[in-house]
Amino acid sequence: MTEDKKQIVTVQDDDGTRLDVWLTEALQDDDVEISRSQVQTLLQNGFVTGPRDRVKASDKVVPGEVYTVVLPEPEPFEVAAEDIPVDIVYEDEHVVVVNKPRGLVVHPGAGNLTGTLVNGLVGKGIRLSRLGGAMRPGVVHRIDKDTSGLLVLAKTDLAYHRLSEQFREHSITRLYRAIVHGNLQHDTGIIDAPIGRDPQNRQRMAVREAGKSAVSHFRVLERFGKYTYLELRLETGRTHQIRVHMAYIGFPLAGDPVYGPRHTLPIKGQALHAATLGFAHPDTAESLFFTIEVPEDMRRLLGLLEAAGNFGT
Numbered sequence: 037m038t039e040d041k042k043q044i045v046t047v048q049d050d051d052g053t054r055l056d057v058w059l060t061e062a063l064q065d066d067d068v069e070i071s072r073s074q075v076q077t078l079l080q081n082g083f084v085t086g087p088r089d090r091v092k093a094s095d096k097v098v099p100g101e102v103y104t105v106v107l108p109e110p111e112p113f114e115v116a117a118e119d120i121p122v123d124i125v126y127e128d129e130h131v132v133v134v135n136k137p138r139g140l141v142v143h144p145g146a147g148n149l150t151g152t153l154v155n156g157l158v159g160k161g162i163r164l165s166r167l168g169g170a171m172r173p174g175v176v177h178r179i180d181k182d183t184s185g186l187l188v189l190a191k192t193d194l195a196y197h198r199l200s201e202q203f204r205e206h207s208i209t210r211l212y213r214a215i216v217h218g219n220l221q222h223d224t225g226i227i228d229a230p231i232g233r234d235p236q237n238r239q240r241m242a243v244r245e246a247g248k249s250a251v252s253h254f255r256v257l258e259r260f261g262k263y264t265y266l267e268l269r270l271e272t273g274r275t276h277q278i279r280v281h282m283a284y285i286g287f288p289l290a291g292d293p294v295y296g297p298r299h300t301l302p303i304k305g306q307a308l309h310a311a312t313l314g315f316a317h318p319d320t321a322e323s324l325f326f327t328i329e330v331p332e333d334m335r336r337l338l339g340l341l342e343a344a345g346n347f348g349t
Contacts, residue, residue, distance in 0.1 A: 047101045048246065055103075056093035059084070061233055063105065078105060113170040115144060120156030125326055130195040130319050131188055132162060132174075135328050138184040138305050144171045157189065164189055165196040176200050177208075177273055182293075182305025184331045185212070186313040198318035203273065209314030212268045212278060213257075213330050215307035215337060216287040217297060220256055220264040227252045227281040231274040240294055241276045243284045250274045252281045260341040263290060263301070267311075279306060290337070301337050309334055 045062040056079060060072045076093050078084050084091050086103040120140075126133040136142065136153055143154040154173060157164065164174030167190070174189035176199045190196035202208050232247030234240040251271035258265040264287065268278055279295045282288055288296035292306035301307065314325040330338075 043105045043107065045103050045105065047097045047099050047103075052096050054093065055079070055086075055091060055095040055097055057235075058097045059103065059105065061235060062103075078107075083108065113144075113149075115154055115158050115171070115173060116150055117159040118150060118155040119159050120151065120153070122153065122156040122160060125186065125328065126324070127162075130190070130192050130317070131199070132157065132164075132191060133186060133188045133313065133324075133326055135186055136179060136184060136310075138182050138331060138333065141181045142178045142187070143168075143173075143175050154189075162191065164191055165193050167193050167196040177203055179310050180276065180279075180306070180308075182291075183308045183310060184334075185310025186326055186328055187310065188313060188315065190318070192318075195318040199315065202315055206271050207316070209312060209325070210270045210273070210310065211312035211327075212270070213309045213311045213334070214266045214268055214278060214282070215290045215301065215334065215341075216264050216266060216282050217262065217290060217300070218264060218287040219259055219261060220254075220266070220287055222256070224255045225253070227254070227285060229281060229284055231277060231280055241274070241280050243280060248272075248274055250277050250281065252278060254282075258338075260344075263341055265338065265341075278308060301340075303333050303337055307334055307337060 043063060047058065056072055056075050059075045060070060063070050063075070079091060079093050083106045084103055087101050123135040124132060125135050134153065141148055141152045144150065144152050154164070154175065166173050168175045174191060174196065176190055176196060177187060179185060179187055188199065190199055228251045229243040230245065230247035231241050231250040232244040234242035249272060253269040255267045256264055257267055270277060279289055279292055283295040289306040289308055290296065290301040291303040296306070309330045311330065312327045314323065317324055
């Protein structure tokens with residue numbers, strides 16, 4: 037077992053929470069998703085040590101306690117090459133920029149090993165950096181399955197390192213287009229609210245004081261009575277960031293099945309599109325900037341809203 041597979045976590049303010057519940061939350065980050073049953077297996081097999089000789093799932097945590105978790109090496113995995121259409125916007129020996137359609141998962145994961153964008157790229161003979169891991173080769177950032185638009189993947193280890201550094205430094209330009217519920221009166225604004233796992237629902241994220249810093253900027257493009265068309269710029273890239281932030285301020289994305297209302301505009305998934313992506317080329321440092329128009333389904337919604345003036349009233 038290698039040292040980099042070990043995580044040390046400290047209880048902050050979760051006094052009295054069951055250990056398995058608390059660890060499931062504490063071990064989550066933007067790159068790792070772990071279930072409560074997986075945590076319970078780790079506890080049962082001695083991969084978790086703490087302040088007591090033997091730690092159990094039902095133990096109640098106390099602020100200040102420190103736990104060490106050893107995450108076993110994952111089973112060997114090779115991404116399957118598949119004939120999946122991929123819209124390549126730009127490619128050279130270091131990077132590939134793609135326009136991902138709504139409904140396509142970016143990379144394989146537990147219970148979802150095939151049918152992803154990465155499978156399609158491998159099927160085209162594109163070799164991606166292995167630094168992202170066996171299931172995430174070349175993946176330095178993601179967009180949700182039901183979000184469309186631009187993302188860049190690293191083909192070389194140099195590209196992976198340098199693109200990852202740009203994301204850490206927040207020097208990447210990422211502009212999104214979104215249709216949200218409600219008439220947003222402010223023409224521009226900044227949402228600065230930390231995001232973490234929702235303790236009540238493991239499939240959701242939420243604004244939480246103990247979450248990670250998250251900052252989103254918005255600008256109104258057009259108003260349609262009960263809906264607003266926005267451009268959003270991300271400073272950070274937390275899971276579901278735009279979806280969580282807009283719901284938090286009372287303007288959830290149209291079509292969002294997780295954070296939005298049940299009755300919404302006719303679109304499969306949230307009306308969110310990663311329209312613009314800019315970064316410094318990892319080898320030449322040349323400034324690369326790409327913009328792609330919103331997909332047909334969002335164009336159709338905008339046409340309905342323009343024609344009706346207040347569609348859905």
